[in-house]
Each structure stands twice: as C-alpha cells, then as structure tokens.
Amino acid sequence: MKNKKNFYIASFLLIAVGLWLVFKYRHYFNTYHTPVMITDRTLAEPVLGIYDRSGKLSGKSPENIRHFVLQLGSDIDQQEIRDKFFKEAGTHVLITVESGGDNVLARVADGDLDEMIESLCEAFPKENKNIYLRWNPEMEVPVQHYSWQYHAPHDYVEAFRHFSKICKKVSPAVNIVWGPAGYPGTEEYWPGADAVDIVSITVGSKSELLATAFPPEKNRITDIRRKIHRVRFMDKPLFILGSESVRDASGVKKQLAKAISETEREAATIYGTIGKLSPLKGPADTDRKLLVGVYDPKQLLLKSPQVHVEHIFIDLGNIQDGKFDEEFTAIMQRGHDAIVTVEPWRDKKIRKDTNVMLNTINGVYDPEFNEVFRIIAEAKHTVYVRFAHEMEIPIHRYAWQSQDPVLYIKAFRHFMSLQKVGTPNIKKVWGPAGDRGSMEWWPGQDVVDYVSIAIYGLPDKNITDPTKQESFETIYDRKIHRVLLTRKPMFVTEFGVKGPEDFQQKWMENAAKTIGKHQEIVGACYFNLADNPEVWGNIPAPDWGISKETFDHFVKTLSDR
Structure with a gap:
C-alpha cells in the first residue's frame, strides 16, 4: 500500500515537472517544430520608391524589387528558398524575416535562434548583392500587433545587432535592412550604422493604423515627408514601402515624389544641421560643478x-x-x-x-x-x-x-x-x-x-x-x-x-x-x-x-x- 502511494506521488511530481518544463520552454516547442512560411508581398507591400542621398543604390529601380515575408521556423528547406527567391537571375529580393513568439528579443540576443538564422542565410547565394534582409519591422510603434513591439529600445537594438552579426558572418553580401514604420520615436530603436545597410519606412502600416499615441497625419505627402525626416540621422539609402491600406499605388508614388521634392528643397535645414551623431556612445560627460x-x-x-x-x-x-x-x-x-x-x-x-x-x-x-x-x-x-x-x-x-x-x-x-x-x-x-x-x-x-x-x-x-x-x-x-x-x-x-x-x-x-x-x-x-x-x-x-x-x-x- 505504501509503495503504491509513493508511486502515485512520484508520478504526480513527474507530471508536474514535465508540465512546468513544457510551459517554461514552450517557445522552443512553438519555434523548433514549425515550418518556414513564405508569402509573396510584392503587390500588398511593394517598394514604392528609393530615396538615396548617398548614391549607393544608383540605378536600382523599386519596380524590380520583389518582396517576401518569411516567418522563421525550424524546418528550413534551403533549396526551396533558393527556388522561391532566386530562380530568375538578377532578381532583387527584399525578405522581411519575422521571428515571433514569447520573449523573442531575448531569445535572439541570447543566441537561441542562431541555428535557424544561420541556416536561412546559408541558403543565399554567396556573391548575390541584391538580397535585402529586413528583420522584425515596425518595432517602434506602441501597439502589440507583433510580439516584438512594446519592448524597451535597448532590447530590440541588442537583438537586431545580434541578428545582423550572424547574417553578415554567414552571408557577407546580404544587405541588412532596418525597418521602422517611421513613427514618432523611430530613432530610439536605431541599432547603429555598423549593423545596418539600408533603412526602410512604410506608408500606412497596419501597426500605425492601430496606434493612438499621436494624431494621424491627414495629408499623405506630409506624412511621408515627416517619416523621411525622422530617419534623417541615419546616413543610409531609404526604401519606402507601401501597405495593404494604400490602394492607389500609382497615386502614392506621385505623393512620394512630391514628399521627396519638398525634403530636397529643405535639405540644408534637414541634413545640414545633424552633425555626426551616434546613439551607441552614451550621453556626454562633463566635469563641471553641478x-x-x-x-x-x-x-x-x-x-x-x-x-x-x-x-x-x-x-x-x-x-x-x-x-x-x-x-x-x-x-x-x-x-x-x-x-x-x-x-x-x-x-x-x-x-x-x-x-x-x-x-x-x-x-x-x-x-x-x-x-x-x-x-x-x-x-x-x-x-x-x-x-x-x-x-x-x-x-x-x-x-x-x-x-x-x-x-x-x-x-x-x-x-x-x-x-x-x-x-x-x-x-x-x-x-x-x-x-x-x-x-x-x-x-x-x-x-x-x-x-x-x-x-x-x-x-x-x-x-x-x-x-x-x-x-x-x-x-x-x-x-x-x-x-x-x-x-x-x-x-x-x-x-x-x-x-x-x-x-x-x-x-x-x-x-x-x-x-x-x-x-x-x-x-x-x-x-x-x-x-x-x-x-x-x-x-x-x-x-x-x-x-x-x-x-x-x-x-x-x-x-x-
């Protein structure tokens, strides 16, 4: 009788410990046993335009850039990725990588997803410079549309820099894209020039449509111009993306051209005053008496x-x-x-x-x-x-x-x-x-x-x-x-x-x-x-x-x- 009682107690404890472990490490089960999901977003979220003051992307046409969203999972089929993205020679591909789930920023920063990130990047042709990798975008918008939103800027920056470092190590030719929506406070999430090749902003993103922290800009031209203004400190080429809320792509392209024209007209004020700034150095030191x-x-x-x-x-x-x-x-x-x-x-x-x-x-x-x-x-x-x-x-x-x-x-x-x-x-x-x-x-x-x-x-x-x-x-x-x-x-x-x-x-x-x-x-x-x-x-x-x-x-x- 005593042995039977001990057996039940031991069984109960084992089940309890097992359930606790499943709960504690549920993100491993959720992530490591999920397929990679790839969606073509070229029509729904096209690259509407490129604003490149540096001339680094001279000659690149936004119409030639295909856009895919890849939800990162464990079952990465490298051949499928090559066939999907690089079947046609010379194709320019923007890949938005979404790695979600609980504690995703900490998991990326701690290296828990390194194998998946490495496996993904190994699928890319080594010398292909027409790959643009955009990780967990719209991070600065204070909503909870994505699991990586509503987190401290430091946590996002640390995770982004780790992701960028892994990608560059495996596939040096890939272009890393930092993809805020262009919402107020964008610069708080800037991961640093050494971790970013290109910046993107989005017109009418779903995250912004859900946000209430700031009144929406009624004028589309002003909205785009303000977004461009918010990334003026980042001396990088800029992709301007559309969204599902933008129905008239040709009309928005005209508005984008107008916004860029207005930005150029005020370039001396906007860009001539920013100086050489870096958020990664910390605040200025002073030894002056308080x-x-x-x-x-x-x-x-x-x-x-x-x-x-x-x-x-x-x-x-x-x-x-x-x-x-x-x-x-x-x-x-x-x-x-x-x-x-x-x-x-x-x-x-x-x-x-x-x-x-x-x-x-x-x-x-x-x-x-x-x-x-x-x-x-x-x-x-x-x-x-x-x-x-x-x-x-x-x-x-x-x-x-x-x-x-x-x-x-x-x-x-x-x-x-x-x-x-x-x-x-x-x-x-x-x-x-x-x-x-x-x-x-x-x-x-x-x-x-x-x-x-x-x-x-x-x-x-x-x-x-x-x-x-x-x-x-x-x-x-x-x-x-x-x-x-x-x-x-x-x-x-x-x-x-x-x-x-x-x-x-x-x-x-x-x-x-x-x-x-x-x-x-x-x-x-x-x-x-x-x-x-x-x-x-x-x-x-x-x-x-x-x-x-x-x-x-x-x-x-x-x-x-």
Missing part, C-alpha cells in the same frame, strides 16, 4: 545659499513692457546665474500673421529678441537661453507646439543667430520635454550648448494619487535615451513632484541620487510653484511647491556627487 536652481516666483527658496541659478519665463509682452529687464536685473543683483526661457507669443503688438514660427523666421520679432540679447550680454553671470520649449508634444498648450519640425528648426536657428559675437556668458539651450520623437526638432550642434528636459512625477494628468507618480530616475532614464543622439551636456531646467511632504522628500532624494550618478547633468532647477490651472481643465492643477526642509535635504543628498 548647478542647483529654482523657478521660484514667490521667492520661498531663493535665499538658500545652495541656489546658484534662477529660472524665469518671458514672452514678447514681457520684453515690450520692460518687465523682463526688471526681473533679470534683480536676478543679477542676487548674484545668480539665469535660465531665460523665451516664449514667442503673447505679443502686445498687432501683427498681420499669428504663426509665431513663421514670424520668428521672417524676423518679425527681431526687435524684441535683440533686446533680450542686449540685456543678457551685459550680465556678469552665465545666462542659459532656452527658446520655444517642449515643442515636440502634440498638443496646443503653446503656439509653437504641433508645428512642422522644419519650421521649428529654422525658427530656433534664426533666434540663436541673433546672439552677438563676443558674448561667452550666453549659453544656448535646446529644450524639448524629452517626449517621444524629440529628435525631429533637433536644430543642430552649432546652435546648442546644452539640452534641457523637464521631469515631473505625473505620467498622466488624470492621475490624482501622488503615490502613482513615477520616480525621477525612471523618467530621466527614459528621456535621456530619447536625446542621446545629441551628445550634449544635460540641464534639467524643470522638475517637480506633488503630494505630502514625506512623499516629496523621498522623491527628491531619489532625484538627487540619480543626478549624482549621471555626470552628463550640469544642472537641475526645481519648479517651485503650482502649474498653470488653465491647461488642466476640470482637474486641479498640481502644486509642485516644496518646503525649504525638503529642498535642503535634496541639496544635502547631492553633496556626495
């Missing part, structure tokens, strides 16, 4: 000896009525450096045009801007000038938001060009919020000394529970990745947290420790005031105000930096 500052209109923290810099926001009206001159003079008398955020709106003069970006470009506001530079040039302290901040957020809080990036870049460059030679105390600051797609508005290395971002605990304005706020570290890590391409020192010109004092103090302590770990941060300026109630609708505006005790604790924690 500046602690405040935006403190009620002057509750200004007298603290730890305050080195004051932040003020000025608009056209403040310049015109002399209020800016008065406030700035007071800052200088207190012996502080200054952050001056210039907001090109609230004009007291009647103008023919209300488009603030065009007015800036056309010199309409030059008298006001020249007055700003005249005043700050005479200062004995360093002045950080930040123009038209948080431009990338797709809302209408400010008149310069939801504008065309090229317009913004031109306006920013014009404003900064008004700084007179021989004014080394003036530092130029580019100030995105640090949201998705920030780099679309990058104005160029030559007109930026520092990059600033804003860090507020609320990830969503509808959250009223203070404990639901994200930590400073979480937000900073996300935002610094979005502007890594700049390789500029960072200035956190705005940050704040709401809630009871014990929560604020803990949050600020995390902020101090995070700042201490990041040598690229040259300054941090606390926003010591409630936010503007006009932009919060029926929800009470968050009060970012903190006590002197909390501020002092923050500074003390920073002292170990």
Whole structure:
C-alpha cells in the first residue's frame, strides 16, 4: 500500500515537472517544430520608391524589387528558398524575416535562434548583392500587433545587432535592412550604422493604423515627408514601402515624389544641421560643478545659499513692457546665474500673421529678441537661453507646439543667430520635454550648448494619487535615451513632484541620487510653484511647491556627487 502511494506521488511530481518544463520552454516547442512560411508581398507591400542621398543604390529601380515575408521556423528547406527567391537571375529580393513568439528579443540576443538564422542565410547565394534582409519591422510603434513591439529600445537594438552579426558572418553580401514604420520615436530603436545597410519606412502600416499615441497625419505627402525626416540621422539609402491600406499605388508614388521634392528643397535645414551623431556612445560627460536652481516666483527658496541659478519665463509682452529687464536685473543683483526661457507669443503688438514660427523666421520679432540679447550680454553671470520649449508634444498648450519640425528648426536657428559675437556668458539651450520623437526638432550642434528636459512625477494628468507618480530616475532614464543622439551636456531646467511632504522628500532624494550618478547633468532647477490651472481643465492643477526642509535635504543628498 505504501509503495503504491509513493508511486502515485512520484508520478504526480513527474507530471508536474514535465508540465512546468513544457510551459517554461514552450517557445522552443512553438519555434523548433514549425515550418518556414513564405508569402509573396510584392503587390500588398511593394517598394514604392528609393530615396538615396548617398548614391549607393544608383540605378536600382523599386519596380524590380520583389518582396517576401518569411516567418522563421525550424524546418528550413534551403533549396526551396533558393527556388522561391532566386530562380530568375538578377532578381532583387527584399525578405522581411519575422521571428515571433514569447520573449523573442531575448531569445535572439541570447543566441537561441542562431541555428535557424544561420541556416536561412546559408541558403543565399554567396556573391548575390541584391538580397535585402529586413528583420522584425515596425518595432517602434506602441501597439502589440507583433510580439516584438512594446519592448524597451535597448532590447530590440541588442537583438537586431545580434541578428545582423550572424547574417553578415554567414552571408557577407546580404544587405541588412532596418525597418521602422517611421513613427514618432523611430530613432530610439536605431541599432547603429555598423549593423545596418539600408533603412526602410512604410506608408500606412497596419501597426500605425492601430496606434493612438499621436494624431494621424491627414495629408499623405506630409506624412511621408515627416517619416523621411525622422530617419534623417541615419546616413543610409531609404526604401519606402507601401501597405495593404494604400490602394492607389500609382497615386502614392506621385505623393512620394512630391514628399521627396519638398525634403530636397529643405535639405540644408534637414541634413545640414545633424552633425555626426551616434546613439551607441552614451550621453556626454562633463566635469563641471553641478548647478542647483529654482523657478521660484514667490521667492520661498531663493535665499538658500545652495541656489546658484534662477529660472524665469518671458514672452514678447514681457520684453515690450520692460518687465523682463526688471526681473533679470534683480536676478543679477542676487548674484545668480539665469535660465531665460523665451516664449514667442503673447505679443502686445498687432501683427498681420499669428504663426509665431513663421514670424520668428521672417524676423518679425527681431526687435524684441535683440533686446533680450542686449540685456543678457551685459550680465556678469552665465545666462542659459532656452527658446520655444517642449515643442515636440502634440498638443496646443503653446503656439509653437504641433508645428512642422522644419519650421521649428529654422525658427530656433534664426533666434540663436541673433546672439552677438563676443558674448561667452550666453549659453544656448535646446529644450524639448524629452517626449517621444524629440529628435525631429533637433536644430543642430552649432546652435546648442546644452539640452534641457523637464521631469515631473505625473505620467498622466488624470492621475490624482501622488503615490502613482513615477520616480525621477525612471523618467530621466527614459528621456535621456530619447536625446542621446545629441551628445550634449544635460540641464534639467524643470522638475517637480506633488503630494505630502514625506512623499516629496523621498522623491527628491531619489532625484538627487540619480543626478549624482549621471555626470552628463550640469544642472537641475526645481519648479517651485503650482502649474498653470488653465491647461488642466476640470482637474486641479498640481502644486509642485516644496518646503525649504525638503529642498535642503535634496541639496544635502547631492553633496556626495
């Protein structure tokens, strides 16, 4: 009886362990026992056009490129692949390789799929340079249409680089294609020039049709042009692909030609300002002493000896009525450096045009801007000038938001060009919020000394529970990745947290420790005031105000930096 009982227990344990192993390693069963699925997508997802500023693909015709989707599996028939793809001599083939399933990015990066990838690449003719291999595309779109979407950029980049390395080792002639949709935030997933030969974007991809993070672009020409703009940092030939949602291929080709023509017309602004950038190097290092500052209109923290810099926001009206001159003079008398955020709106003069970006470009506001530079040039302290901040957020809080990036870049460059030679105390600051797609508005290395971002605990304005706020570290890590391409020192010109004092103090302590770990941060300026109630609708505006005790604790924690 006892032996029978032991037998049942042992059997139960073996079954349980077996089920656990099947569940834990289910992706092996799902992947290693599935056939390779090949679908001809030449008509459904054609290569509509090629935009090649480098001339590397000169003479290549998009009409001659066949497009297949290959779902990677274990049963790779190399002869079938050769017959399918390379039966006709001289054929150009774009192969979109989809390797899905659970944990696919980690599995690829860890080498779990190396045998399959190697077997696939061994099927390619060794000297054929007309093979374009595109792996797990549309990765940046924040939906879950594919299993590799909605993952951290680092995870995708690591997996892509591994895939590229394996392919190049086995089949050196193959062209590796990095295939974002061209959605805002594309550059966050850039795996590096050494891992990519060609970039592709897609018009009307299914992933984008499902996405709601950004309002859809109503004008197809503008949509294509913006997609091209988003990959301007990648000095690679560009394939523009169609999709099933694009019914009129010939019409879209005309729109594509128009978009490319508009891009070429603005090439000096779009491409002449990007410089040599690399996301794989990490942020810029600086050994400069950290500046602690405040935006403190009620002057509750200004007298603290730890305050080195004051932040003020000025608009056209403040310049015109002399209020800016008065406030700035007071800052200088207190012996502080200054952050001056210039907001090109609230004009007291009647103008023919209300488009603030065009007015800036056309010199309409030059008298006001020249007055700003005249005043700050005479200062004995360093002045950080930040123009038209948080431009990338797709809302209408400010008149310069939801504008065309090229317009913004031109306006920013014009404003900064008004700084007179021989004014080394003036530092130029580019100030995105640090949201998705920030780099679309990058104005160029030559007109930026520092990059600033804003860090507020609320990830969503509808959250009223203070404990639901994200930590400073979480937000900073996300935002610094979005502007890594700049390789500029960072200035956190705005940050704040709401809630009871014990929560604020803990949050600020995390902020101090995070700042201490990041040598690229040259300054941090606390926003010591409630936010503007006009932009919060029926929800009470968050009060970012903190006590002197909390501020002092923050500074003390920073002292170990």
